[in-house]
Every structure is written in structure tokens, then in C-alpha cells.
Amino acid sequence: MANTVDALSPTRVPMSRIYLFALIELATLGALITPLVVSLSLKVLQLVPEAEKEGALGIVAALGALSALLANPIFGHLSDRTQSRFGRRRPWLVAGVLGGLAASVLLAIAPNLPVMIVAWVLAQAAYNATLAALSALLADQVPEQQRAKASGIFGAFGFLGMVPAMIVAALFASNLTLVMLVMPVFAVVVVTVICLVIPDPQVDRQDAGRRSFAQVFSAFVFNPAKVPAFTLVWVQRATMQFGYTVVSTFALFYLMIRLGMDQTGAASLTSIATLAGAALNVVAAFTCGYLASRRGNYAPFVIGSAALMVVSLLMKAFTDDLSVFWISTALAGFALGAYYAVDLALVMRTLPAGEEGKYLGIFNVAKTLPQSLAPALAPFIVLIGGADPIAGGEKNYAALYIVAAVAVLASLLTLPGLRGVLRRADSERPRVASAPARITEKAEVA
Template identity: 90%
Template sequence: MPNTVDAPSRTRVPMSRIYLFALIELATLGAIITPLVVSLSLKVLQLVPEAEKEGALGIVAALGSLAALLANPIFGSLSDRTRSRFGRRRPWLVAGVVGGLLASVLLAVASSLPMMILAWVLAQAAYNATLASLSALLADQVPEEQRSKASGIFGAFGFLGMVPAMLVAALFASNLTVVMLVMPVFAVVVVTIICFVIPDPPVERQDAGSRSIGQIFSAFLFNPFKVPAFTLVWVQRATMQFGYTVVSTFGLFYLMIRLSMDQTGAASLTSIATLAGAALNVAAAFGCGYLASRRGNYAPFVIGSAALMAVSLLMKAFTDDLAVFWISTALAGFALGAYYAVDLALVMRTLPLGEEGKYLGIFNIAKTLPQSLAPALAPLIVLIGGSDPIAGGDKNYAALYIVAAIAVLGSLLTLPGLRGVLRRADYERGRAAATASTITEKESVA
């Protein structure tokens, strides 16, 4: 049975509104992805000696990821309690992208590594304020029967956010300042315009309002035994994300070792494979999102995506053939899109009423935490088992991909505990029972 009492039944929202929400996602993620793709690396090269570039970039990226991890639940919880005639979520949507633009300006003019780190930490925190509030807005307004469709659209637009980022990096490669600022300016314009169009009624809950510092940081605290379904979905997403991320960390080195490619050729193939995978991500997210919305049963999509991802990883574990690499890349792209088509819709079935922003912020940690842990663990995993069985040498890439496949399949161990929320019929029965129980408790108190 689900561990939440859902809000009263809501009418379907226009699909145009869902696409506007997704456009905010695209613009915001584009502003984050552009630095990660190219501009942080180029900025580091301006500020530190060539021999120190890897270490400096690692520090910048790690601290930025930490800021993103902290910002999501904090700003999600703050938006839950915000009182404003502009609504709960819209003030944070706009403030996040404006803050991100200001931080990007600071990043562009940074003259030292500490200043660069500060700018990137502020940018990550600001943009994650927008992303946390956006997830909460989706939970506020989109009814259950449209959530998997919305999840698919969000997944597709999230991948599409890479396209403008790469175009900007390619078109303005000679002007680092332009590369750093185009997408942040675009995000401010898009989000501000959309916030004038979308509704966000002012909050009327009695527990809204100002909070102490201690209450703000309590956004990270929750009792997993009181929200068991949410906890299991969190674990599932974190495990799946780790399995995918741990191999992408060394993707370039994998191609150089297994396919005997030079650095330039491996970098080119990595870029092409990333774009091809993103195209399949988008197609799968759209298609599976619509199918899941019609069926109301998310289990086949979760199981199928994990199985396909594991097959893809095991194919790469034991090959040095380019054709096999492309087949496995296609499978992984489709699998990831299929998973993203339902994961947001699934977690929204587990959110406690009135704390959607907080819990969606905590859920986003399941996405960002593996991105920090995987790069740290990958160098240790490739030392398991001695030399690589295909390419030889002292780094075992087969071990890396096998561990990733085990992690992905391990995410399915959460499914028995999610029976009450995987199927729409089971979820609605549980919601009705919980609502009836709450009404009975209130009547007995009265």
C-alpha cells in the first residue's frame, strides 16, 4: 500500500502546459551541461598549468556536484513553505536561473581557481533551485493518469538539453565568454516568460511561511520506515544511476584500450556515440512515456530497461569489436530513455502530501550522488581481477562493466516492495484506503 495520502482528484492539465514545464527543464539543464561539456575545461586551462588540469577540474566538478546535492532538497523544502502572491514555485524558478546567470558571469571573469570554484558552486546551487521547484510544480499540477506521459516528456527534453549545449560549444568555440553565457541568458528568458503563462496558486496551508536554519537543513532528514515506497524508489534510482555512470567515467579510456584508438579518434567517437545515445533516449522516453501512461503499469518498463542496460554493459565487458560497441550503445540509449520515462512518475506515487518539494529534492540526490561517487570508485574497480581479459594491461575494464551490470540488475531487488505503487489500480486502491483512514481519524478527533 502506498505510504502517502494523495491530493484530491485533479482534472487533466493541457499537454501544452506539460511541454512548457519540460522546456524549463531543457533550458536549465542546457545552462548546466554547457560548462560540463567544454567551458569548465577551457577555463581551467586558462588558470592552472597544463600538468595540473586534471586535478583542478576534478575539484571544480566535485564541489559543484556537492552543491547540487545540497541545493535540491533545501530549495525543494523552501518552495513547499513559500508564501507569495506569485505562488510557491514560480519565485524559485525565476530566482534560480537569474542566480545561475550571475554566477556564470562570475565564472567567465574568474581570474583564479578559488574564484572559479566559488562561481561554479553558486551556479550549481542556483540552477538546482529551479530544478527542485520544477519537479515540485509537476507533482502539484499533473494528475496521476498523466504523470508517466509527463515523465517521458521530461526525460526526452532532459536529453535534448545536450543539443543546444553542444551547438553553442561548437559555434562559439573561440569565444569562451559567449560559450559560458549564451545558455544562462536563454534560460532566464525562457523561464521568465513561461512563469507568466503557467499557473501557480498562492499557498494557503497553515504550515507555510518562514523557517529557521535548522528547519531548512532538516530537508535532508526523513524516516525511511515511514515512507518505505519512496525509500525503495530512491534506492532503485541511485543504483541504476550508479551502474550507468561508473562506466561513462572511463568511456574515453575504454575506447583507447579496447579498440586501440588514439585520443583524437576516441574523443570523436565518444561525442558521436553520446549524440546517438541521446537521440535514442529521446525516442524511448517519448514512446515509453505514452505507453506507460496508457497502461498505468510501470513494472514492465523498469524491468525491461534494467535488463537491456545490463545486456549492453555485458556486451561491452567482453568485446573489442566496433560493431558490438555500436549495438550495445544503441541498447543502452534506448534502455535509459525507457527508464526515465517512468521513474519520475513512479516516485510521485510515493510522495507525502504537502512535502512534495522536499521529497523530490531528496529524490534528486539519487541522481547526483552517484555522479560524485562513481568517478571516485571507478579507478578502484578496474584494479579488480588483474589484467583485462580482452586487451591485457593492468586495468580490467571487464570488471568495471560487470560491476555496472550487477548494480543495474540489483536495482530490481526493490520491486517486491513496490507492488502497491507499480500498477495504477493498486496505487489508487491504496490511496483511497489511506484517504478514508485520514477522514475517519479527523472525524473521531472532531
């Protein structure tokens, strides 16, 4: 295994700093994910005929996710090698949310589908610059014994970021511009203020400075054979995320087809359901992050979260009952919270020292790539097997949810190869340099 505890953070960091990092996650993911849940679907319905909505949404979401796929490792790689008086991560944190706000304005005023696609591609690239730098900052400063707890907090705050935007979407579903711009403005304010108070020490590197195209392209290149545990965690997260992307991206269309709801009613219910799922996600992330941090063994949380997600997907595959929809939504929210409580902490055990930003950027691709594949494949998957067994018609949403369930179940095939990192090893525990530090650590645990 390539990773050791980061030399920049050999002892515990204040929990207040972790919460500030998580607040950046909250604001940025809130600005990025909210369009995927509601805004993009509503904008597509404004610009294309209803019969073309699945294909148009698939193109927009797929190209945006492709942009995120490229941006995350590139900006993580660049932040590893940035030298400035503001640090190496903070410039990318602020630049990303500013670019995201500009792209969101363009998205709100887009008069046609091509402009909408350009705007969403730019928004994905910008916000993923912030997320890549943030993940690297976490690896820089948070030591091993706090990472599961930090991962749980990050997972919880990521979903909390949708709460204010979903409230706006539920109350003002007819004002699409307001729904699209609330979180981008909030992200700019939050990230800028936090960057004024968090530390981001400069690190002297011989390879800092201007980068050629070939050097930037190297951000995508790694040898899976040299980092097998990292590769398996990447695959695990990608398959798990694929299942949840199906749940979130096509929720509005699912409600319109299966429950016979109109556009406004489906948008409002999608917003409320997302809030309910986010609340359970927060509970699961905090609780499981705390438990995983104490146990140091992440296997039960990975297995349990995948099992719950599979049950949720299969329930939605074969129902047109609103109560079953709510139960499955709750299960999916809790499942993803439990998984996010450990996935970031797990991958940090596999990172090569000195290349944390690059590899965390590549790892984040496992979260963004399914956002490209699921919408791109969905229009073809819903044609499998003929008519929908519940709603009838030519779009088979049961097939879509079954395929997603199989993908999530397949994520568990990675576990045998991850035995060496699922449980915290004694060699991964950071050394305590002094007696006072040891006393402080015991007090914090108590």
C-alpha cells in the same frame, strides 16, 4: 502508501502546460548536464597535467554533485513554504537559472582548479533550485492519470536539452567559453518567459515565512519506515543513475584510452554519441511514457531498462571496437529513456501529501548523488585488477564498467517491495466531479 492524488489538480491539465513545464526541464538540464559530458573534462585538461586528469575531474564532479545533493531538498522544502505574489515555485525557477548563468561565467574564466571547483559547486546549487521547484510544480498540478505520460515527456525533454549544446561542442570544440555559456543563456530566457504564462497559485500555510537553520535542515530528514515505497524507489533510481553516470562522465577519457583518440577527436565523438543517445532516449521516453500511461503498470519498463543498461555497460567493458561502442551507446540511450518514462510517475505515487516539494527534492538526490559517487570512486575502481584487458596500461576501465553494471542490476532487488505501487490501483484514480468533465476525459483518451 502515503500519497493521494493532489487536491490542487483533481482533473486533467492541458497538455500544453505539461510541455511548458518540460521545456523548463529541457533548458535547465541542458545547462547542467552538458558540462558533465564535455566541458568539465576539457576545462580540467586546460588546468592540470594529463596524468592527473581522472583525479581532478573526480574532485570537481564529486563536490559539484554534493552541492546538488544539498541544494535539491533544501530548495524543494523552501518552495513548499514560500508565499509571494509570484507564487511559491516560480521565484525559485527564475532565481535558479540566473544564479546558474553567473556561475557558468565564472566556470568559463576560472584560472585554476580551486576557482573551477567553486564555480561548479555554485552552478549545481543554482540549477538544482530550479529543478526542485519544477518537480514540485509538476506534483502540484498534474494528476495521476497523466503522470506517466508527463514523466516520459520530461525524460525526453531532459535529453533534448543537450542537443543544441552538443552541436555547439562538436562544431566549436576549441572554443570552450562558447560551449559553456550557450545553454545557461538559453535557460534564463526560456524559464523567465514560461514563468510569465504558467499558473502557480499561492497556498496558505501556517509554517510559511522565515525558516531557522534547524528547520531548513529538516528538509533532509525523513523516516524510511514511514515511507518504505518512496525509499525503495529512491534506491532504485540511485543505482540506475550510477551506471549511466559512469557512461557519460568518463566517455571522453574512455575514447582516448580504448580507441587511442586525441583530445579533439574524442570530444567531437563524445558530442555526437551523446546526441545519438539523446535521440534514442527521446524515442524511448515518449513511447514508453505513452504505453505506461495506458497500462498503469510500470514494472516491465523498470526491468527492461535495467537489463538494456547492463548489456550496454558490459559491451563497453570489453571492447575497443568503434561499432560496438556505437551499439552500446544506443542501448544505454534507449534504456535510460525507458526508465525516465516511469520513474517520476512512480515516485509520485509514494509522496506524503503536503510535502511534495521536500520529498521530490530528496528523490532528486538519487539522481545527483551518483554524480558525486561515481567520479569520486572511479579513480580507485580503475586500479582494480591490474592492467586494462583491452588497452593495457595501469587504468582498468573494464573494472569501472563492470562495477557500474552490477550496480544497475542491483536496482532490480527493490521490485518485490514495490508491488503495491508499480501498478496503478483503482483508489489512485482521480474522481471525476461532473458529466462534462467525464466526457472531456474520454475524448482526450480517444
